[in-house]
Amino acid sequence: MGNRTVLVTGGSGFLGSKLCEELLKRGNDVVCVDNFYTGSKRNIRHLLGNPRFELMRHDVSFPLYVEVDEIYNLACPASPVHYQKDPVQTVKTCVHGAINMLGLAKRIGAKILQSSTSEVYGDPSVHPQVEEYWGNVNPIGIRSCYDEGKRCAETLFNSYRLQCDLDIKIVRIFNTYGPGMHPNDGRVVSNFILQALQNQPITIYGDGSQTRSFCYRDDLIEAMIRMMATPHEITGPINIGNPGEFTILQLAEMVIELTNSKSEIIRKELPADDPKQRRPDITKAKEILKWEPVTPLRKGLELTIEYFDALLKEDPEFCRS
Numbered sequence: 001m002g003n004r005t006v007l008v009t010g011g012s013g014f015l016g017s018k019l020c021e022e023l024l025k026r027g028n029d030v031v032c033v034d035n036f037y038t039g040s041k042r043n044i045r046h047l048l049g050n051p052r053f054e055l056m057r058h059d060v061s062f063p064l065y066v067e068v069d070e071i072y073n074l075a076c077p078a079s080p081v082h083y084q085k086d087p088v089q090t091v092k093t094c095v096h097g098a099i100n101m102l103g104l105a106k107r108i109g110a111k112i113l114q115s116s117t118s119e120v121y122g123d124p125s126v127h128p129q130v131e132e133y134w135g136n137v138n139p140i141g142i143r144s145c146y147d148e149g150k151r152c153a154e155t156l157f158n159s160y161r162l163q164c165d166l167d168i169k170i171v172r173i174f175n176t177y178g179p180g181m182h183p184n185d186g187r188v189v190s191n192f193i194l195q196a197l198q199n200q201p202i203t204i205y206g207d208g209s210q211t212r213s214f215c216y217r218d219d220l221i222e223a224m225i226r227m228m229a230t231p232h233e234i235t236g237p238i239n240i241g242n243p244g245e246f247t248i249l250q251l252a253e254m255v256i257e258l259t260n261s262k263s264e265i266i267r268k269e270l271p272a273d274d275p276k277q278r279r280p281d282i283t284k285a286k287e288i289l290k291w292e293p294v295t296p297l298r299k300g301l302e303l304t305i306e307y308f309d310a311l312l313k314e315d316p317e318f319c320r321s
């Protein structure tokens with residue numbers, strides 16, 4: 001698995017930076033491409049001195065010419081707050097970004113992995129979500145730029161496979177959290193932890209009965225690397241996530257308990273098209289990747305709380321930005 005040159009797009013983001021770190025550890029050269037739309041140099045500063053690591057500032061919606069063996073395509077704002085800020089840019093990143101990275105993979109004969117999302121299932125009527133489920137997605141809602149952008153990217157990956165026999169892999173990532181999350185991406189785990197640590201009100205959108213399944217970062221990265229290593233005929237899509245399902249209210253209570261916080265819980269309006277339930281069926285990942293998550297939510301939250309606690313002390317400005 002080592003000694004390859006690997007391109008990671010979105011490599012300075014939450015997941016991308018950890019992936020770069022892990023690929024370097026396993027003996028690969030890494031080219032990290034990022035336009036710093038939501039990513040931060042802070043995430044990769046510890047890698048900058050490594051001679052096997054190379055950073056390129058570049059927007060994947062424009063063509064890219066590099067020579068590598070493998071491509072992980074992660075470039076894309078991932079939280080609702082970030083991807084809704086500039087929906088047109090989100091679609092361009094998903095669609096033009098996928099076309100360019102697929103064109104690149106085709107030219108150089110590289111394997112290419114797409115980080116897709118559980119959002120392709122929309123507000124799901126099949127529960128838990130299996131890969132065969134086609135989803136329930138609003139094409140013109142506030143989440144559509146991301147949901148439909150990611151669905152179109154899957155179509156592009158599959159079309160390049162059908163037409164050019166490209167070596168493609170698609171993973172559908174369910175909610176993932178951990179150290180390195182952006183403090184202001186508005187996601188539920190980062191919001192609740194920062195609110196709890198500062199004894200500010202915990203903001204539950206709606207009645208808190210909606211569910212999510214939370215996967216710890218390191219578990220997810222391991223699954224992505226295993227997927228890339230599968231033989232040509234394995235293309236996915238494969239769900240990766242933690243099948244433990246929690247209501248948002250349960251998450252709030254757990255965060256309050258683990259931080260020993262004095263925060264009260266307050267309610268805010270539920271955003272439009274907010275999925276009511278989400279839990280991955282990971283039978284395929286277990287069978288094909290011999291993988292399942294090993295970090296329970298409590299343990300993962302403790303590690304994430306440590307990270308945000310340190311970040312608040314080290315760089316309170318960044319936490320407000």
Ligand code: NAD
Pocket residue numbers: 009010011012013014015016033034035036037038039040058059060061073074075076077078079082093097115116117118172173174175176177182
């Ligand atoms: P993130 O926002 O931390 O990382 C995304 C990175 O992509 C950032 O560094 C950003 O600057 C970069 N980027 C955005 N647009 C770009 C462009 N046009 N050109 C180059 N770089 C660009 O988010 P993340 O949580 O690390 O997500 C990484 C990938 O995983 C995304 O594709 C996301 O859709 C997918 N994903 C994440 C989750 C999750 O829960 N974290 C769930 C499902 C899917």
Ligand code: UDP
Pocket residue numbers: 062063064065066099100101102103104105106107
């Ligand atoms: N592309 C790229 N890097 C490469 C090769 C291609 O960014 O090394 C881009 C190219 O600009 C094109 C896209 O990938 O827009 C799709 O390439 P493909 O060869 O599939 O299509 P074509 O060039 O025939 O339109």
Ligand code: UDP
Pocket residue numbers: 079080175186187188189191192203204205206210212248270271274275
């Ligand atoms: N949420 C919440 N309070 C917050 C942020 C999010 O109650 O401060 C809810 C949100 O409405 C959704 C769930 O938590 O039901 C997960 O939201 P997130 O933005 O993390 O990811 P999503 O899975 O919706 O893309």
